Amino acid sequence: MRYTPAGVAVAEFKIDHASRQIEAGQERQVGCELSAVALAQLAERVGGMVPGIRVRLTGFLARKSRMSLQLVLHVNNLEPI
Amino acid sequence: MRYTPAGVAVAEFKIDHASRQIEAGQERQVGCELSAVALAQLAERVGGMVPGIRVRLTGFLARKSRMSLQLVLHVNNLEPI
Numbered sequence: 001m002r003y004t005p006a007g008v009a010v011a012e013f014k015i016d017h018a019s020r021q022i023e024a025g026q027e028r029q030v031g032c033e034l035s036a037v038a039l040a041q042l043a044e045r046v047g048g049m050v051p052g053i054r055v056r057l058t059g060f061l062a063r064k065s066r067m068s069l070q071l072v073l074h075v076n077n078l079e080p081i
Numbered sequence: 082m083r084y085t086p087a088g089v090a091v092a093e094f095k096i097d098h099a100s101r102q103i104e105a106g107q108e109r110q111v112g113c114e115l116s117a118v119a120l121a122q123l124a125e126r127v128g129g130m131v132p133g134i135r136v137r138l139t140g141f142l143a144r145k146s147r148m149s150l151q152l153v154l155h156v157n158n159l160e161p162i
Binding site for chain 1: 114
């Protein structure tokens, strides 16, 4: 975890997603790896978590930096499952 | 647009996403580029669309192929906005 110059906690982490989804009427197994970032109180919570824990995350995708094509999930909600 | 051996239409396309999101209580502008894929009737609809049209998409993310880290949005719903 790091802190911005303004003192806001920032947690950058990787998630390994797995779920079953419906596509064109057929169920399928889906997986992907995503970079994620959480700020402030959420970052503190992430910082206190054991790697490998199972969580459900919601948030939004944004490019990692202005010139990057890489995506980062900005986490707005996090719950253990 | 292409067709699978089973005759299912597949439309692969790029989306240029822009939205405003809330993160840690602050509104921010967000943008990213994403590869997307639509199947069957949705693919036919995509194939009939003019490039540059504004749409709202929902679906799920999956890795592009088994060994890839690249993400693709599998579109389950598409509406012009």
